[in-house]
Amino acid sequence: MSVPPSIATLPARTAELGGLLERWAALNSGSGHGAGLVRMCAALRTEFAQAFPAASITDLPADAPGFNPPGVQALSIRMRPTAPGQVLLCGHYDTVFGADDPFQQCRWLDGRTLNGPGVADMKGGLVTLFAALQAFEQSPHSARLGWEVLLTPDEETGSHGTVEIFRAAARRHQFGFVFEPARPSGDIIHSRKGTGVFTATCHGRAAHAAKVPNDGRNAILALAGFLLEIAQIPAALPDVMVNVGNIRGGTAATNIVPHLAVAEIDVRITRPADREPLLARLRAAADRLSAGDGLRLELTGGFNRPPKECLPAEEAAFRHWQQAAQDVGVAPFTWVHGAGGSDGNFLTEAGLPNLDGLGPIGDQLHSDREFCRVDTIAPRAQIAALFLHRVAAGEIKLPMRNL
Numbered sequence: 001m002s003v004p005p006s007i008a009t010l011p012a013r014t015a016e017l018g019g020l021l022e023r024w025a026a027l028n029s030g031s032g033h034g035a036g037l038v039r040m041c042a043a044l045r046t047e048f049a050q051a052f053p054a055a056s057i058t059d060l061p062a063d064a065p066g067f068n069p070p071g072v073q074a075l076s077i078r079m080r081p082t083a084p085g086q087v088l089l090c091g092h093y094d095t096v097f098g099a100d101d102p103f104q105q106c107r108w109l110d111g112r113t114l115n116g117p118g119v120a121d122m123k124g125g126l127v128t129l130f131a132a133l134q135a136f137e138q139s140p141h142s143a144r145l146g147w148e149v150l151l152t153p154d155e156e157t158g159s160h161g162t163v164e165i166f167r168a169a170a171r172r173h174q175f176g177f178v179f180e181p182a183r184p185s186g187d188i189i190h191s192r193k194g195t196g197v198f199t200a201t202c203h204g205r206a207a208h209a210a211k212v213p214n215d216g217r218n219a220i221l222a223l224a225g226f227l228l229e230i231a232q233i234p235a236a237l238p239d240v241m242v243n244v245g246n247i248r249g250g251t252a253a254t255n256i257v258p259h260l261a262v263a264e265i266d267v268r269i270t271r272p273a274d275r276e277p278l279l280a281r282l283r284a285a286a287d288r289l290s291a292g293d294g295l296r297l298e299l300t301g302g303f304n305r306p307p308k309e310c311l312p313a314e315e316a317a318f319r320h321w322q323q324a325a326q327d328v329g330v331a332p333f334t335w336v337h338g339a340g341g342s343d344g345n346f347l348t349e350a351g352l353p354n355l356d357g358l359g360p361i362g363d364q365l366h367s368d369r370e371f372c373r374v375d376t377i378a379p380r381a382q383i384a385a386l387f388l389h390r391v392a393a394g395e396i397k398l399p400m401r402n403l
């Protein structure tokens with residue numbers, strides 16, 4: 001099948017797109033770094049405004065006290081909002097690397113592989129969607145398809161300031177495209193686990209460790225017992241993950257029976273139906289501890305992202321995605337389940353079918369070994385652009401929704 005010239009020639013832009021990725025990765029935009037997020041947002045606005053002068057660009061406040069630094073914003077870039085078809089492309093511009101993280105610099109590992117903060121997760125994906133839309137705009141039927149790009153500042157910390165923005169955007173579109181990185185194999189993502197964070201606060205009773213030890217109730221030991229117990233939950237519920245992420249307790253003095261200990265726990269579920277059995281087991285373990293004399297375990301927190309399940313409309317779209325990949329010469333790949341959450345989870349929850357993991361190939365995310373295969377940016381952009389071209393041409397039918 002024919003590929004419009006603007007899409008066929010994308011690989012000629014590989015060096016330029018790698019340069020753009022280096023520039024964006026050099027701007028620190030850790031989720032907690034307010035000034036850095038503002039700088040990154042401005043850089044994105046400038047680049048999109050230059051490339052798409054006819055688009056309307058809107059700043060959307062993404063305040064979430066206690067989670068996001070004040071003043072951070074999401075960016076909505078819309079083109080042809082009244083065209084007959086409407087699609088959403090999204091990505092986050094925050095990273096897990098804060099302003100004081102030692103990992104700030106990009107480094108080429110070889111001629112095609114860039115190591116740097118957020119190069120795969122997911123500034124490489126932002127470059128990919130940007131290049132895809134540039135090529136799509138020059139394809140012959142683009143006037144028939146409207147699009148919105150949503151760029152957000154808080155995915156890595158749970159999207160507390162943007163979840164409502166995603167829900168509202170989901171209602172405006174027929175289909176969504178999430179440019180999180182592809183797997184090292186090239187596979188994309190068909191479903192994701194739902195995620196939650198709980199805080200377990202154990203209250204005991206302080207006492208002199210030597211004079212009246214029997215008066216004390218050691219909160220650290222009690223909490224440790226609770227954590228060992230809940231670590232066994234996945235043995236009973238195999239599609240559930242429980243990770244005790246951190247723990248603190250006691251005072252500076254070792255001659256005191258500690259009265260307080262706190263742990264934070266990351267949980268993940270595969271299906272909505274896993275939610276209640278997991279909660280029941282957490283609560284039962286907490287209740288058993290609290291039944292002990294002088295001890296109490298308080299469990300706070302909850303789920304922030306629902307599981308992303310594969311929707312029927314996505315099965316059909318994925319076959320077209322694979323066809324587009326074949327037509328631009330990308331090696332065959334499939335789609336797989338991902339344990340990490342993404343903002344695609346919110347789109348699915350809001351009823352918007354979406355494909356996820358559409359960015360370039362990368363790996364070692366959230367570590368200073370993170371890398372992006374820069375030579376996969378243009379081919380992944382070609383797939384997206386060709387898919388959109390075929391939607392605009394009427395060759396691919398997206399689900400009809402009441403927009």
Ligand SMILES: [Zn+2]
Binds near residue numbers: 092121122155180
């Ligand atoms: Zn990400």
